[in-house]
Amino acid sequence: MxxxxxxxxxxxxxxxxxxxxxxxxxxxxxxxxxxxxxxxxxxxxxxxxxxxxxxxxxxxxxxxxxxxxxxxxxxxxxxxxxxxxxxxxxxxxxxxxxxxxxxxxxxxxxxxxxxxxxxxxxxxxxxxxxxxxxxxxxxxxxxxxxxxxxxxxxxxxxxxxxxxxxxxxxxxxxxxxxxxxxxxxxxxxxxxxxxxxxxxxxxxxxxxxxxxxxxxxxxxxxxxxxxxLSVDTQSITKVSLYPNPSKGEMTIKTSSSNTLDQALVYDVLGKQVARFKNRNSNDELQMDLTNLNNGVYLVRLILKDGSQSTKKVVIN
The missing domain is CATH 2.60.40.2130 (F-spondin domain)
Incomplete structure (x- = not known):
């Protein structure tokens, strides 16, 4: 530091x-x-x-x-x-x-x-x-x-x-x-x-x-x-979010050894507008954001091991 x-x-x-x-x-x-x-x-x-x-x-x-x-x-x-x-x-x-x-x-x-x-x-x-x-x-x-x-x-x-x-x-x-x-x-x-x-x-x-x-x-x-806030970027690199841009329907894919815990969605002013919990610990989670307005959003991905990453997504 x-x-x-x-x-x-x-x-x-x-x-x-x-x-x-x-x-x-x-x-x-x-x-x-x-x-x-x-x-x-x-x-x-x-x-x-x-x-x-x-x-x-x-x-x-x-x-x-x-x-x-x-x-x-x-x-x-x-x-x-x-x-x-x-x-x-x-x-x-x-x-x-x-x-x-x-x-x-x-x-x-x-x-x-x-x-x-x-x-x-x-x-x-x-x-x-x-x-x-x-x-x-x-x-x-x-x-x-x-x-x-x-x-x-x-x-x-x-x-x-x-x-x-x-x-x-x-x-x-x-x-x-x-x-x-x-x-x-x-x-x-x-x-x-x-x-x-x-x-x-x-x-x-x-x-x-x-x-x-x-x-x-x-x-x-x-x-x-x-x-x-991000603990292990090696774990994060195994996470994919697609399609991006999209009309609001996206898939989050992780490895089966370190699945997604939850995804938090924020607008550009920092307000949380959606939350998705991976309750069954699946290596795929479907995310439906079609209720949101078109624009840019930030999705914070939190994995089971505590590592985090934030990805920018575009809804059009």
Whole structure:
């Protein structure tokens, strides 16, 4: 395992340092991700205060949202233009479009799941925690975003934090986060009216000693490894699920020496939508998902020996 402490002043892809220890060839692990805000004025908190002007009375954060994905895609990037989804989060705390963008990445095979959680309190100093996120080694990068509210288009964000290093799951990453400007609104103050950046949007940039902020971080993101979820990938390789894509009727085939215990089906928002128990310990189990809407789903396969794997299936 590896513990990493980083100072993040740009939304660049972060790779963990090489470590000498390694795990088995695991496929999924559980992580807890927590962002703790210290957003306050220099007057109220001379040590950590990061705002040189008074905060608005309704200062708060929008939901922390994001995705786990692979290196073929990015949700946002320092020095690049914001997508419509990033713009909507940064300006008004609206997550609908970024959810659609993540869904498109999932359909294209470049993302694994959409993430969203609320903050503990409607306040500037508070915490948001994503508990027990399941991360696949095929989609080991974590990207997140939340609006600094109210504001013209200010946010905190991370892009492509890598939770893998070779065959190793990173143990802990601690990142001081700084405010960013999405480059889509030209307002200068927390409560500035809407002022669309013209003639065109500007690239995302960091707000260090810019606007109402000094050079101090606005909070800390802590990513903590919980446990490996897949025990023995050799057993998992003997599992097949077919046909895929399908119209919803599928067969799960295992070896007779290590049969399926149960299959759990989740939608892309992480909600469990079906469960199939292999009560007779047969080496084949029929799975009927024809009652579900067309789209992408995740099926967690749990074998009798406790080994687990998650497969993506498409219903059309």
């Amino acid at each position: 590896k513990r990493i402490t980083l100072t993040l002043k740009s939304l660049t892809l972060i790779s963990a340092l090489l470590v000498s220890t390694s795990l088995f060839s695991q496929s999924r692990a559980s992580y807890t991700v927590s962002f703790t805000s210290v957003w306050d004025t220099e007057t109220n908190d001379p040590v950590n205060g990061n705002s040189i002007v008074a905060l608005p009375n309704n200062a708060h954060w929008s939901d922390l949202v994001g995705a786990t994905h692979n290196s073929s895609t990015k949700l946002l990037e320092m020095g690049s233009l914001a997508s419509l989804g990033v713009k909507n989060v940064a300006e008004i705390g609206d997550n609908n479009e970024i959810s659609n963008e993540v869904q498109a990445l999932i359909t294209a095979g470049n993302a694994d799941q959409y993430l969203q959680t609320s903050f503990d309190a409607f306040a500037p100093r508070t915490t948001a925690t994503l508990t027990n996120i399941e991360v696949s080694e095929d989609f080991p990068l974590l990207s997140l975003i939340s609006m600094i509210a109210p504001s013209p288009d200010w946010m905190i964000a991370v892009d492509g934090i890598n939770l893998r290093d070779g065959n190793t799951w990173v143990d802990e990453i601690v990142i001081p986060l700084f405010p960013y400007d999405a480059g889509t609104d030209s307002g200068m103050f927390y409560t500035s009216p809407n002022q669309v950046t013209t003639p065109s949007f500007e690239p995302i940039f960091v707000l260090i000693n810019e606007g109402p902020f000094n050079a101090k971080p606005i909070g800390t993101l802590t990513i903590t490894f919980n446990q490996v």
